[in-house]
Amino acid sequence: MTALMSQMPEQLEELSSSTDFTLSTKSVKILSSMPDNGGSYYSNLKLQPLETHEKAGYQLCSHVEDFIFTKAGTVPKIKTQLSRDDIFSTIMVRCGIGRNNYRVAPGLYGVGEPGRTSEVLVTANFKLSFDHLRQELKGINVWILVLDTRGVNVWCAAGKGTFSTSELVHRIESTGLNLVVDHKRVIVPQLGATGVSARLVQERCGFRVVFGPIRSRDMVEFLQNRRRVTPGMRQITFTLAERFVLTPVEIRIAAKSVFIMALALVFISGIGPQIFSLEQAWNKGRTGIVMILTGVLSGTVVTPVLLPWLPFRQFAAKGIVSGSVLAATLLFFLPLTQGGIKGSMALFLFSVAISSYFAMGFTGATPFTSPSGVEKEMKRFIPIQAILMLISMVLWIYSSF
Amino acid sequence: MQNLRYLDGVSTLKLSQKLCVGCGLCIEVCPHGVFVLDEHKAHIQDLDGCMECGACVNNCPTSAISVTPGVG
Ligand code: SF4
Ligand code: SF4
Numbered sequence: 001m002t003a004l005m006s007q008m009p010e011q012l013e014e015l016s017s018s019t020d021f022t023l024s025t026k027s028v029k030i031l032s033s034m035p036d037n038g039g040s041y042y043s044n045l046k047l048q049p050l051e052t053h054e055k056a057g058y059q060l061c062s063h064v065e066d067f068i069f070t071k072a073g074t075v076p077k078i079k080t081q082l083s084r085d086d087i088f089s090t091i092m093v094r095c096g097i098g099r100n101n102y103r104v105a106p107g108l109y110g111v112g113e114p115g116r117t118s119e120v121l122v123t124a125n126f127k128l129s130f131d132h133l134r135q136e137l138k139g140i141n142v143w144i145l146v147l148d149t150r151g152v153n154v155w156c157a158a159g160k161g162t163f164s165t166s167e168l169v170h171r172i173e174s175t176g177l178n179l180v181v182d183h184k185r186v187i188v189p190q191l192g193a194t195g196v197s198a199r200l201v202q203e204r205c206g207f208r209v210v211f212g213p214i215r216s217r218d219m220v221e222f223l224q225n226r227r228r229v230t231p232g233m234r235q236i237t238f239t240l241a242e243r244f245v246l247t248p249v250e251i252r253i254a255a256k257s258v259f260i261m262a263l264a265l266v267f268i269s270g271i272g273p274q275i276f277s278l279e280q281a282w283n284k285g286r287t288g289i290v291m292i293l294t295g296v297l298s299g300t301v302v303t304p305v306l307l308p309w310l311p312f313r314q315f316a317a318k319g320i321v322s323g324s325v326l327a328a329t330l331l332f333f334l335p336l337t338q339g340g341i342k343g344s345m346a347l348f349l350f351s352v353a354i355s356s357y358f359a360m361g362f363t364g365a366t367p368f369t370s371p372s373g374v375e376k377e378m379k380r381f382i383p384i385q386a387i388l389m390l391i392s393m394v395l396w397i398y399s400s401f
Numbered sequence: 402m403q404n405l406r407y408l409d410g411v412s413t414l415k416l417s418q419k420l421c422v423g424c425g426l427c428i429e430v431c432p433h434g435v436f437v438l439d440e441h442k443a444h445i446q447d448l449d450g451c452m453e454c455g456a457c458v459n460n461c462p463t464s465a466i467s468v469t470p471g472v473g
Pocket of ligand 2: 416420421422423424425426427428442443460461462463464465466
């Protein structure tokens with residue numbers, strides 16, 4: 001048995017080096033004394049081309065299906081189909097779990113059978129951006145140049161200066177792109193224009209930047225259209241679905257302060273005629289926590305999702321509207337309050353202030369809010385939110401007496 | 402984005418028509434359709450649509466455009 005096993009690698013090599021071998025049960029017969037797992041040897045054989053790229057201490061990425069030989073070295077060829085793992089990770093990342101570490105190695109990749117005239121698409125090394133792009137490229141042959149943006153998407157990285165002229169130039173040079181393609185052209189997503197100056201890229205490395213569509217799903221049409229965008233491709237959108245996928249991360253951002261607020265509220269709830277009562281802290285605090293959660297939900301989910309339909313332009317004002325409706329409904333239908341009308345008033349104001357605050361935070365996640373506008377909004381609404389908070393706390397304590 | 406607009410009268414976007422050479426790059430990169438080209442000059446047609454992302458500033462060959470968020 002041991003002797004047979006040590007023979008195996010040779011046998012397998014022999015098999016795979018002859019191109020026209022057939023893998024019948026006969027050829028597996030040499031393993032007849034082995035446990036019945038012939039199927040796994042078959043799959044090993046199929047993986048053979050990739051195995052030749054194995055390197056001690058490294059692991060092959062699941063999105064790589066082969067390697068392409070170019071004058072600038074081997075380039076991984078990537079799949080256009082997301083695996084179950086990719087999709088699972090996408091969901092985790094969308095929920096804000098492990099978001100900081102979801103990246104791919106920067107560098108050059110290939111899709112399909114790219115050649116010397118194939119286009120070069122530039123993207124960020126945030127794995128979601130990369131996945132998003134590759135799954136839209138089924139059936140076409142292109143190169144993908146991944147810039148190092150520290151795992152941040154194109155839009156945010158361009159604003160932060162990591163998706164930049166210098167990084168693009170550096171990556172074009174370090175990958176030896178001029179050895180791989182004959183043309184001197186790279187396609188940069190339009191939202192990267194905030195960080196990439198087409199003129200400077202051309203000056204520094206001779207490559208011309210063509211700004212492609214904003215959304216990856218327009219990419220194939222753009223390429224078939226001889227690299228011309230239709231007007232719609234240039235305009236940013238912020239649809240219901242696009243807003244909705246951002247909400248889990250908003251909740252997660254809020255989670256920490258919610259915890260602190262809840263503790264503080266429970267403590268304050270205990271203050272009463274007997275100075276401090278643990279029982280009262282729990283009884284009143286419970287209802288308070290429900291109202292905190294209502295406010296957070298209103299600010300981080302309801303307001304973002306209903307954004308275009310809520311009145312007012314300022315997000316903080318939109319948050320007051322949705323927070324008021326939710327809090328009033330809850331207080332009306334549920335006999336939550338200990339502390340009568342004063343307590344209800346306090347909880348209402350508290351919830352509204354929280355909703356307004358977190359709704360304001362969402363200005364940082366949209367593609368249409370100008371920093372000058374956000375500044376103006378914050379200057380006006382932070383004092384309002386603070387005053388609402390203060391009044392509600394005073395009322396809340398007062399309601400215990 | 403006609404259904405989603407942010408505050409009016411806050412954008413710090415400025416365009417100097419004197420410097421503009423009408424290359425059209427600002428129109429190409431702006432995600433909010435803020436500019437139009439008319440008689441070989443760029444014009445701001447929708448100032449309040451501007452989100453001050455700086456894409457146009459970064460790509461204008463003659464530095465005809467400026468945005469200065471956070472100043473004033
Ligand atoms: S700053 Fe951005 S949104 Fe404003 S005009 Fe320039 S490209 Fe358009
Ligand atoms: S990019 Fe500058 S020069 Fe070109 S059209 Fe716009 S403003 Fe004029």
